[in-house]
Amino acid sequence: MEQRIIKYAEAIKEATKQILESDKSAFLMGLGVPQGAAGTAVGLKDLFPTQVLDTPTSEAALTGMAVGAAISGLHPMVYHERVEFSLLAGDAIFTQAAKWNYMFGGDNPVPVVLRIAVGRQWGNGPQHSQALYSLFGAVRGLKVVIPSTPHMMKGLLISAVKDKNPVVILEPRWLYQVKGHVPEEMYTEPLDKARVVKEGKDVTVVAYGDAFVDTLAALKLIPQDISVELIDLVSINPIDYQTIAKSVEKTGRLLCVDSTNSAFSIGSEIIAKVAENPVGLTQAPVSVAAPDVPVPTSPALSEFWYPTKVDIANGILKMFGKPLLDIKLPFEELHLAPTTTLE
Amino acid sequence: MLYLRVAEQELVQLYLDKKLFSMVHFYVGQEAVAVGVCDALKPEDKVMGNHRSHGHYLAKGGNFRRMVCELLGRANGLARGKGGSMHMIDKSVNFIGSTPLLGSVVPLATGVAFEQKYNKRDTITTAFFGDGASEEGVVYESYNLAALYQVPLLLIVENNLFAINSKLKDRRAPGHSLEKIVSGFGIEYRKADGNDYKDVTTKAKELADFVRREKRPAMLECITYRHMAHSTPLMDEKYREVDTLEERTKQDSIAKLKVELLAGGTKESELALMEAELKKSVLADIQFALESPFPPKEDIYTDMYAE
Incomplete structure (x- = not known):
C-alpha cells in the first residue's frame, strides 16, 4: 500500500485536530493560533470554536493561566511562536509547572503541553533563532522532546497531551515543510526513549x-x-x-x-x-x-x-x-x- | 481569627527554638483578611495563596496538625515534607496551592477559574496576594486575561504597606491608584479595612456573590498591618512610619473583636478559657508533629513526575 506523505506542520495540525475531537478537556491557545500558527493550526478555530483561543501578547500570564487550568484537570496546549517569547513565561514553565508535583509531595499532576518553535529561519538572527535546548534540558520536572520527523511529531504530540506532566515540545521551525510518512489514525510515541x-x-x-x-x-x-x-x-x-x-x-x-x-x-x-x-x-x-x-x-x-x-x-x-x-x-x-x- | 493568632504565636516559639526548618512568613496582624474572605466563600470554592499563607490555609478549613508537620519537614505533612511553609496545599478543603514567587498566583488562579468557566461550574476561585506582588508585570497581564475570558476570579490584595521592607511611597508613582488600574480592565473593585473583620467579610461576600453571578473578576483590596518582620518573627520598627507599634496595637482586629464581645456580654473568663483551649489544641498538634517521622532519604527521588 502507498504510504501517506505529509508535511511536519500538517502532522502537527492533524494531531491537534484529533486531540481536540477526542478530548473535550483539551484546548489550544497562543497568539495568532486562530490565524493558523505557521500552518500548524489552519482552520481549527472554525472546527473547535471554544477549544481554540487567541491570546493577548502576554506570554507570562497566558502560560501561567494554562498551568493553572492544567492543575484543575484541563489539557491545555500552548503555542509559543518563538522560544525567545516563551522565556517571558520562565516562572510559569521552570518554577511553577516543573516543580508543582514535586513540591506538593506528588498527586498534583500538571498536564500542560508547551509547543515552542525554535531554531534557524532565514534572516532572523540573534534574537529570533535561538534554540536554547540545554536550558529546557537542564530544568528538572519538565519532559522535553524534539520531534525530528513528521511521524515523530504527531506521535509525540499525542503522547504529550495524554501525559500527566508538563511536556515541552521544541519544534525546529526549519523542519515545518519537511515531508514524511504519517499514519492517519492516532498513535503515540514514547516521550523518554531515543x-x-x-x-x-x-x-x-x-x-x-x-x-x-x-x-x-x-x-x-x-x-x-x-x-x-x-x-x-x-x-x-x-x-x-x-x-x-x-x-x-x-x-x-x-x-x-x-x-x-x-x-x-x-x-x-x-x-x-x-x-x-x-x-x-x-x-x-x-x-x-x-x-x-x-x-x-x-x-x-x-x-x-x-x-x-x-x-x-x-x-x-x-x-x-x-x-x-x-x-x-x-x-x-x-x-x-x-x-x-x-x- | 484567634486560632490563627494562637497557632502562629506557638510557631514563633518553634522558630526561635530552631526546630522549624522552613523559611516562614508570619501572618500575625492580617487575620481579619483571611478569615473575613474565607467566611464569605463556599466550601467548594477554590483558594490559592502566596508565601504568607498559613492564615489563608487555616481560614479555608485547613488542618493545623498536617500544616505543622509540613513546617517541620515530616513525612505526614501536607506536601510530605517537600514544600514547607511557602507551599501549603490541601485539596480536601479546596486549598489548591500557595507559591512564593511574587505574583505567580494570579495567572495560576486565572487558569483555575478558567477551568470553572470552561466546565460551567458554579464555583469561584480566590487568589490572595500582596501589594508587592501587585506590582509584578504578570499580574497586570493577568487582569487583562481574566477580564478578557470572563473568569470567576476574586482577587484579594492584602496591602500591608510593605514589599519586604520597602514602603509604598518609594515604590509607586504619586497618584498611583489600584482602583483606577483594575477598573480600566473592567474589574469590579472595592476597598476594605483589613484590620476589621466585619468590613472585610461584608465586602468579600458582596464581591463573591458578584463574581458567582456575573461570571467575571473582581478585586477586594484590604489595607492591613503586618505585625512582624517580612520573614522572621521580629517586631521590627525602624522602617515603619504609619503602622507603629502603638497604631498596630490600636487597630488589631482581634483586640477590637474582644472589645465588642465583652461589650455584648461575653465574660472575660469565657474568652480566657477559649484562648486556653485553643492553645492546648495547638500545642498538642505541635507535639504530634515533633514526634512524627521524617521522610526516608529515598523520597528525594519520588514525585518529580506524576504517574
Missing part, C-alpha cells in the same frame, strides 16, 4: 531535530565501508543514556551533533556522561556543533554558523582518518528551509 534509526557497527552518531535531518543527508556523503549507527535522541529531558551507552559499547565510537552552540550543548552533556563510564569506547568522542557566539543574521556569516551535512560527514570521516570532503553547498540548501521527503 530511537536507533539505523543500525551500524563502527560509530554511534547521536542527533536530534534539524541536525537529525542533516545527519541523514550526511550519511549519503560518506563511503559505505563506514558503518554508522544513527540515534535520533527524541528526548533531551530526560536523556535516554541507556540506548546511547548500549550503542557505544558496540561501536566503540561516539559523535554528537547539535545545530546550536557547542557550549553546554546536549552533545557535550552526552559525551560527559559517556566519558564517566566509557565501556567499550576506543576513541575520543567528537562534537559537531555551532560556534560559541550568537547567531548572526547575514547569510555570509550564518553560512559558517550552522553545521551542514558536509561538516557532519567530515566529522565522521576524520574519526576514521579518511580524506575530508570539500563541497560548496548551494545558497538554497544553506539558507532556505528544506522541503525534502524523508525515507
